[in-house]
Amino acid sequence: MLNEKPTLKSTAKAFLYLLPMLLITVTFNIYPIIKSFMMSFYTKYDFFTDKVSRIGWDNFKFIFSDPDFHIAVKNTLIFVVGVVPLTVIISLVIALLLNKIKWLSGLFRTVYFLPFVTSTVAIAQVWHWIYNSDYGLLNYFLSLFGVNPISWLESPKYAMLSLIIMSIWKNLGFNIVLFLVGLNSINERYYQAAKIDGANSWHQFTNVTLPLLSPITFLVTINGVIGSFKAFDQIFALFNGNPGPSKSALTIVYYLYQKFYTEWKYGIAAASGVVLFFMILVVTVIQLSYSKKHVHY
Amino acid sequence: KDSTSSKSAAPVKITFWHGMTGPYQKAVNEIISDFNKSQSKYKVVGTSQGNYTQLQQKIMAAAKSNSLPTISQTTYTTVPDYTENHLLEPLDNYMIKGSNALSDSDLKDIYPSFLSSSKYQGKYYSVPFSKSVRVLYYNQDILDKYNLEKPTSWEEIAKDGEILKKDNVYAMGFDKSWDMEFEGLARQAGNPLISKNLKVNLNSADSLKAANFIMDMVNDGTAKTAGEDFYWTQAFTQGKSAFYAGSSAGVTQMVAQAPKSMKWGTMPLPTYNGKKATEIAGNDIVMFKSGSSDQKKGAWAFMKYLMSKNETSKWATLTGYVPLRESATKTDAFKKYLAAKPYNQAAVDSLPDGFQSNAFKGFSEYRTKLLDSVDAMLTKNEPVKKSLDTLQTQTEKIIKDNKD
Amino acid sequence: MKVKIAMVLRYVILILGGIIMLMPFLWMLSTSLKTQPETVKIPPIWIPKQLQFSNYIDAFKAAPFAQYFLNSIFVTTVTTVGQLFTSILAAFAFSRLNFYGKNIIFVIFLGTMMVPVEMLIIPNFVTLSKLHLVNTYAALIVPWLASFFTVFTLRQNFQSVPDQLYYAAKIDGASDWHYLWHVLVPISKSTITAVTVLQVIGSWNSFMWPLIVTNSENLRTLPVGLQAFTGDAGTNYAQLMAASTFVILPMVILYLFLQKYIIAGISKTGLKG
Amino acid sequence: MEVTFKDVSLSYDGTREILHHLNFTIPEGTLVSILGPSGCGKSTTLMMISGLLAPTSGKIFFGDKDVTKQDALARKVGMVFQNYALYPHLTVLENIMFPLKMAKVKKPERKKRALELAKLVHVEDQINKKPGALSGGQQQRVAIARALAKEPSLLLLDEPLSNLDARLRIEMREEIRRIQQETGVTTIFVTHDQDEALHISDHIMVLNNGDMQQFSSAETLYDNPSNLFVAKFIGEPVINTLAIADFQGELDQHVPADILKQAVSVGIRPEALQDHDSGDDTIAAIETTVKEFEKYGREKNAQLDFHGKKLLTTEIENTLEKEQKLTLYLQKSGFYLFDQDGKRIFGGDQDVK
Amino acid sequence: MEVTFKDVSLSYDGTREILHHLNFTIPEGTLVSILGPSGCGKSTTLMMISGLLAPTSGKIFFGDKDVTKQDALARKVGMVFQNYALYPHLTVLENIMFPLKMAKVKKPERKKRALELAKLVHVEDQINKKPGALSGGQQQRVAIARALAKEPSLLLLDEPLSNLDARLRIEMREEIRRIQQETGVTTIFVTHDQDEALHISDHIMVLNNGDMQQFSSAETLYDNPSNLFVAKFIGEPVINTLAIADFQGELDQHVPADILKQAVSVGIRPEALQDHDSGDDTIAAIETTVKEFEKYGREKNAQLDFHGKKLLTTEIENTLEKEQKLTLYLQKSGFYLFDQDGKRIFGGDQDVK
Numbered sequence A: 001m002l003n004e005k006p007t008l009k010s011t012a013k014a015f016l017y018l019l020p021m022l023l024i025t026v027t028f029n030i031y032p033i034i035k036s037f038m039m040s041f042y043t044k045y046d047f048f049t050d051k052v053s054r055i056g057w058d059n060f061k062f063i064f065s066d067p068d069f070h071i072a073v074k075n076t077l078i079f080v081v082g083v084v085p086l087t088v089i090i091s092l093v094i095a096l097l098l099n100k101i102k103w104l105s106g107l108f109r110t111v112y113f114l115p116f117v118t119s120t121v122a123i124a125q126v127w128h129w130i131y132n133s134d135y136g137l138l139n140y141f142l143s144l145f146g147v148n149p150i151s152w153l154e155s156p157k158y159a160m161l162s163l164i165i166m167s168i169w170k171n172l173g174f175n176i177v178l179f180l181v182g183l184n185s186i187n188e189r190y191y192q193a194a195k196i197d198g199a200n201s202w203h204q205f206t207n208v209t210l211p212l213l214s215p216i217t218f219l220v221t222i223n224g225v226i227g228s229f230k231a232f233d234q235i236f237a238l239f240n241g242n243p244g245p246s247k248s249a250l251t252i253v254y255y256l257y258q259k260f261y262t263e264w265k266y267g268i269a270a271a272s273g274v275v276l277f278f279m280i281l282v283v284t285v286i287q288l289s290y291s292k293k294h295v296h297y
Numbered sequence B: 001k002d003s004t005s006s007k008s009a010a011p012v013k014i015t016f017w018h019g020m021t022g023p024y025q026k027a028v029n030e031i032i033s034d035f036n037k038s039q040s041k042y043k044v045v046g047t048s049q050g051n052y053t054q055l056q057q058k059i060m061a062a063a064k065s066n067s068l069p070t071i072s073q074t075t076y077t078t079v080p081d082y083t084e085n086h087l088l089e090p091l092d093n094y095m096i097k098g099s100n101a102l103s104d105s106d107l108k109d110i111y112p113s114f115l116s117s118s119k120y121q122g123k124y125y126s127v128p129f130s131k132s133v134r135v136l137y138y139n140q141d142i143l144d145k146y147n148l149e150k151p152t153s154w155e156e157i158a159k160d161g162e163i164l165k166k167d168n169v170y171a172m173g174f175d176k177s178w179d180m181e182f183e184g185l186a187r188q189a190g191n192p193l194i195s196k197n198l199k200v201n202l203n204s205a206d207s208l209k210a211a212n213f214i215m216d217m218v219n220d221g222t223a224k225t226a227g228e229d230f231y232w233t234q235a236f237t238q239g240k241s242a243f244y245a246g247s248s249a250g251v252t253q254m255v256a257q258a259p260k261s262m263k264w265g266t267m268p269l270p271t272y273n274g275k276k277a278t279e280i281a282g283n284d285i286v287m288f289k290s291g292s293s294d295q296k297k298g299a300w301a302f303m304k305y306l307m308s309k310n311e312t313s314k315w316a317t318l319t320g321y322v323p324l325r326e327s328a329t330k331t332d333a334f335k336k337y338l339a340a341k342p343y344n345q346a347a348v349d350s351l352p353d354g355f356q357s358n359a360f361k362g363f364s365e366y367r368t369k370l371l372d373s374v375d376a377m378l379t380k381n382e383p384v385k386k387s388l389d390t391l392q393t394q395t396e397k398i399i400k401d402n403k404d
Numbered sequence C: 001m002k003v004k005i006a007m008v009l010r011y012v013i014l015i016l017g018g019i020i021m022l023m024p025f026l027w028m029l030s031t032s033l034k035t036q037p038e039t040v041k042i043p044p045i046w047i048p049k050q051l052q053f054s055n056y057i058d059a060f061k062a063a064p065f066a067q068y069f070l071n072s073i074f075v076t077t078v079t080t081v082g083q084l085f086t087s088i089l090a091a092f093a094f095s096r097l098n099f100y101g102k103n104i105i106f107v108i109f110l111g112t113m114m115v116p117v118e119m120l121i122i123p124n125f126v127t128l129s130k131l132h133l134v135n136t137y138a139a140l141i142v143p144w145l146a147s148f149f150t151v152f153t154l155r156q157n158f159q160s161v162p163d164q165l166y167y168a169a170k171i172d173g174a175s176d177w178h179y180l181w182h183v184l185v186p187i188s189k190s191t192i193t194a195v196t197v198l199q200v201i202g203s204w205n206s207f208m209w210p211l212i213v214t215n216s217e218n219l220r221t222l223p224v225g226l227q228a229f230t231g232d233a234g235t236n237y238a239q240l241m242a243a244s245t246f247v248i249l250p251m252v253i254l255y256l257f258l259q260k261y262i263i264a265g266i267s268k269t270g271l272k273g
Numbered sequence D, E: 001m002e003v004t005f006k007d008v009s010l011s012y013d014g015t016r017e018i019l020h021h022l023n024f025t026i027p028e029g030t031l032v033s034i035l036g037p038s039g040c041g042k043s044t045t046l047m048m049i050s051g052l053l054a055p056t057s058g059k060i061f062f063g064d065k066d067v068t069k070q071d072a073l074a075r076k077v078g079m080v081f082q083n084y085a086l087y088p089h090l091t092v093l094e095n096i097m098f099p100l101k102m103a104k105v106k107k108p109e110r111k112k113r114a115l116e117l118a119k120l121v122h123v124e125d126q127i128n129k130k131p132g133a134l135s136g137g138q139q140q141r142v143a144i145a146r147a148l149a150k151e152p153s154l155l156l157l158d159e160p161l162s163n164l165d166a167r168l169r170i171e172m173r174e175e176i177r178r179i180q181q182e183t184g185v186t187t188i189f190v191t192h193d194q195d196e197a198l199h200i201s202d203h204i205m206v207l208n209n210g211d212m213q214q215f216s217s218a219e220t221l222y223d224n225p226s227n228l229f230v231a232k233f234i235g236e237p238v239i240n241t242l243a244i245a246d247f248q249g250e251l252d253q254h255v256p257a258d259i260l261k262q263a264v265s266v267g268i269r270p271e272a273l274q275d276h277d278s279g280d281d282t283i284a285a286i287e288t289t290v291k292e293f294e295k296y297g298r299e300k301n302a303q304l305d306f307h308g309k310k311l312l313t314t315e316i317e318n319t320l321e322k323e324q325k326l327t328l329y330l331q332k333s334g335f336y337l338f339d340q341d342g343k344r345i346f347g348g349d350q351d352v353k
């Protein structure tokens, strides 16, 4: 019954449905997360034998006073702000265009999806070539407009921009697919009603498409925000295992990775993970509460 | 204990993880199967774990879950961290003591720089394996065109630069970072960046001079770093510079990429301050504590086998890495190989002057900072002095923090 | 007239964008047919002088790709099917059922998305090794049998299915279970196809994990094979791209094959009434 | 199945109550119509019977069994939704077969049954279409077929014929009536059409604003409306209503004084105003002026003025002229008095005989 | 706005034609109802007028202007959809305001107008709810308000009152009629309710199976049905139909022989069968047996047997006994002959007077 309050019975039933997922998630996500949380408080700790000799806030004190971490936080935020809105807008626009055309639409859809399927190694190579300051495609295009060559990958000023452009490009296909699904599940009759009510294409878009697409937009945004906060792979690939020139692409996860895998500072790595977690959490909770008002199911 | 009975039974399995892929992996496998055929007591099983990064992660995970292999390839700079966590078996009992130890002549035959980097806190923890050195690549076409000689010193290169600059050709090309050359120059000035007893000389007068020497070349346009290309190889094949200080392991790639028409060659790095030095890069093999004593014995047998004259010369001919001992360079096979591949000569010639930086606990952290520092000079135009001063303090702190 | 201009404009934008999107693939194809020196030639060449189809043969021989292919197909299939199953069930619970702690559990799950995988690799490896699963197919599959992203996507979709159909199904004697499989899932087939495609690609391309949890060659998957072309001294681009091409080709075909389901929404036939 | 509501109330949002303390019993095997103005809670009542909505308070019984806590699945009712709620991904035939599939009826058997039903509701030529390609009325008919398919023990129909033309509507309602009588399934039928309610049902429940107004047979509803609302809601043309103040002494003779004192409004059915005295049955005579007189085919309607109030009558035998004076004889049957709460205090069977 | 269809056909899927060569003109300022059985193409016709659906062939004119190629936006019509199509994410008030917002009406003004309309359709207490929380009838009323909001020059209503109770239905249809007459907006109204069509419209168009059967005033439709389908579809109770063979010579006197030769079926309205001879108007007299006789309030219905065929009459003056023999007098008005295509060849005005 739909207006029924949760009961023990309904809860038990729901948990049966959740069980397979819960089993996996608790074992492979929740448990390690708790472990990491605890690890962030271990200040003297033998990682391999799990012997903890001292706990405290030192790891957090360390990262909060570490200039590298400050850079990482700043870069991460710039990255998120640079990537998410653009990704959402561009992928929505392309999805809309793809949805409007008939001729060759299948071909175009596939083409736009390609970057997402192509392997990261291959992609990084191509972008190296595009970004190359001497003979890269991008500088070639810019030169047509009289712009002097830009050192996309080697200048701290442009490295983040290059990273943002590549990241948007890489994940576009993914988001386009989600938006296409969303667009296709909007019932035609609302567009019919809107046309009758005098809504032109733009008004149909703002008054029907956008509100009815809001669950998908919400999904894409949340996923984009979380994904961008966790940016690592693309940096590793684009800058050949470096965090960009003068750390200009050092993100929190990159920082974490360095601390963990190259410097063997588990506690500090965990602490930075915890900070990242709470940053994402705050942003997500804000998004969730915003969505209560603006997402229509 | 019961080694006789185990002889007739199945051979002891020795697991060996490495980061070799493609043709290198084939070479490893070949040598492993040689070893397995050479005796019946042990069976080495080698697995490639991708690249070094993944290999490191895998070792960490395995250590944590007590599923380490018997031996693994790794850079010797991780040894301090591994020992700190009690993961490594010291090799002294196998290498210099015991029935199957290396003989004195063996120890003399192996290049000293390899042996010294295998030692940490007075004990051997690793044996050298896939090693390469820095060599100088030169573009004969350019030398001919500008009537230049093959350089004998860094100072000469700088001078050549003045001529080449006019035609937008660099004298020297570096990889993305010039830290290896920096360390080399500093050494040649008689000043290891970090001494055996962990004195930090990063901003000493000699170090500053060395760094300034490189940065001056870069700043006045006589030298260039590879930047986004990472290796200078590509630029070199395009004739962008007359010289390139790169890894001897890059020869294979250079051969593959250079146009057939281009004339080029390799030679040992020139002198600086009148001295020769070349930094050795590459990986060692370590043995983990967790294996059984039989496995360890077998593992040592395998390690020794790898360093044997014939095998190391075979390894070198298969991969382009340098042989580990001098005698190996004298074998017929190796000579034939050099004749066929003259580009690899330079590496062998450099070996006597090879050095390796001293490993210590926190080395990776230090190395990250060193790269950051070079990067800052190159991309942020940070003054050399300022940059190295900061690095000096940071490094001293790293060493201090890791003491307790 | 206005309509026509808009249409032309659409195609112009799509074609320009398409060129950018297509670039990596064309580059891959072109590079895969080059000789080694051609791969690094400057300025870059698009059409190799002589097409080096031999790169494909060499690349295929460089690693046991046949075995890798089978492993990839097996692991991807099982992972995807399993994950869809767990996710559909969970998404149903989140979208339709009332239970205590629903919001909290949802937020916690959402939280699991926030943790970088780099943090999870080692603890999960340890867990698997305690379960004696390291170096088995299970290790490649089990940890990925749940994905909160998939749950989340499906939940968003399930929630927009009108309540009326749930009512109707109840009246028609469909239990929640039947409603889920006979009504909700077929209605949501676009979304399910989409997440399937995304999931298959994720699983197919996953690289780090298979390498970490397997020790034997015969358990490894395709992307691991791509390692064969990069090494200490540089990369054999031509063969790498050739290998990359045959690694991604199945995905492209899969997408081509499934995309009509992604687009076959319910709009035209409509949830009338 | 007998359905009983015991003090059932419902609120959707926890603040505004939509249905207030409903108490009724629908006898087994009958067909009951629910009538009431739009938004009064008819669909909500059906949803509670079906188990799709749980009452906020009160209990629901099927026979002797308390089913308040049972959900729709357990209650096994059949239902046609006001908005059809067909499965968009299934064809017409599959829609009709769906309940049978859920009941694990074998495939050939369920196809046979579904085809029969499709024929019954005249959609046999549409069976392979998806609901989206059907006209409104076709969808509605498919919904009826689907509800009948599972042969439920309780059939709930929410305006099942609202989109059908008159002919089909009559045919369908007769089909439903026939099936109901043949199978004896208790049926609850929401309709906005009085005529339909009258023709099809054993009993009619009148709802207004979430309150049950009356639950009785069609005739009782017409002859003995329990309150002003029912009196006004049932009957075409609508009952004439006047204030008691409009009458001065005309009623004293036939209505007891104490009742007359409580009375606030007067209701007179159009057919209770005659232009000739029929003796015993006449309760009063009033003087009126003819305002309009119309003859539609067999119908004669007159609008009259009585103390400045309009009266409508259908029982004129002679042809009238505009502005002509006319004495009207109020008949007992069809004359009612209501108190200030709208409750009937005079008229109907008890006062007629 | 005058609406003209010139040879308009439509097929949804390119194979089955739903509407065939429609030709008609709806005069400016009139209210026209479309009547026809479920699935005959009423909604489809409206969709084509609105511009939401393009005809497969033929042309549509608004006044003199060919609008065939114009889309819905350009045609600026108002429409109530059969399935309401309210925006699920907007409140009732916002739904009503939406067309005004699109017309760039200022906010306070549009709120005022929307509130007036909400009151008009009695949903003023629901304005802050979303459509999902409304009853069926309430949703329908909101849809009406929304369609009226933009004051279109052409108003299309697809069964706009199907979910309303009788009282509200009458009120609403009178509102619609009033607004239509006040503003003179051409209105096209789909309804399944003949009575409604009769009361509200200037003209009625009867559709069947995608063909226009007749387009005329309500009386003409009743008195002069152009074919058997219309004769049967219009009128309550339904017309009696018999085969010409059932008559032997009874008709020879009044019907020309050549017509009689073509005639295949005979239609006799129930009120054209009287139990007394009214002289001139009588076309024939037939002998029947009474099968059933019922009195519902003011109505008297008799079922009679004529050569084994059933006849229904409503014009009985005397009380009848079962199995009693009865001579029935067939009246001219209400007697029709149809040829084998169903076309009327006798009866109606031309033959009556």
Ligand SMILES: Nc1ncnc2c1ncn2[C@@H]1O[C@H](COP(=O)(O)OP(=O)(O)OP(=O)(O)O)[C@@H](O)[C@H]1O
Pocket (backbone or CB within 6 Å): D126, D132, D133, D134, D135, D136, D137, D138, D163, D164, E012, E013, E018, E036, E037, E038, E039, E040, E041, E042, E043, E044, E045, E082
């Ligand atoms: N989208 C569609 N695709 C294919 N056929 C359709 C579609 N919509 C309607 N039809 C068919 O066209 C015919 C006419 O449909 P339409 O909706 O115009 O009927 P209608 O006269 O409005 O009927 P009702 O009174 O039942 O609403 C029907 O037989 C219907 O099945």
Ligand SMILES: Nc1ncnc2c1ncn2[C@@H]1O[C@H](COP(=O)(O)OP(=O)(O)OP(=O)(O)O)[C@@H](O)[C@H]1O
Pocket (backbone or CB within 6 Å): D012, D013, D018, D036, D037, D038, D039, D040, D041, D042, D043, D044, D045, D082, E126, E132, E133, E134, E135, E136, E137, E138, E163, E164
């Ligand atoms: N989901 C809901 N949330 C809140 N209020 C609701 C909801 N559904 C219905 N209502 C309100 O409850 C009241 C009764 O609704 P219900 O649907 O039972 O009416 P109804 O008698 O079926 O009317 P109609 O004849 O118009 O269909 C209405 O005022 C309606 O606005």
Ligand SMILES: [Mg+2]
Pocket (backbone or CB within 6 Å): D042, D043, D044, D082, D158, E135, E136, E137
């Ligand atoms: Mg209702």
Ligand SMILES: [Mg+2]
Pocket (backbone or CB within 6 Å): D135, D136, D137, E042, E043, E044, E082, E158
């Ligand atoms: Mg219709």
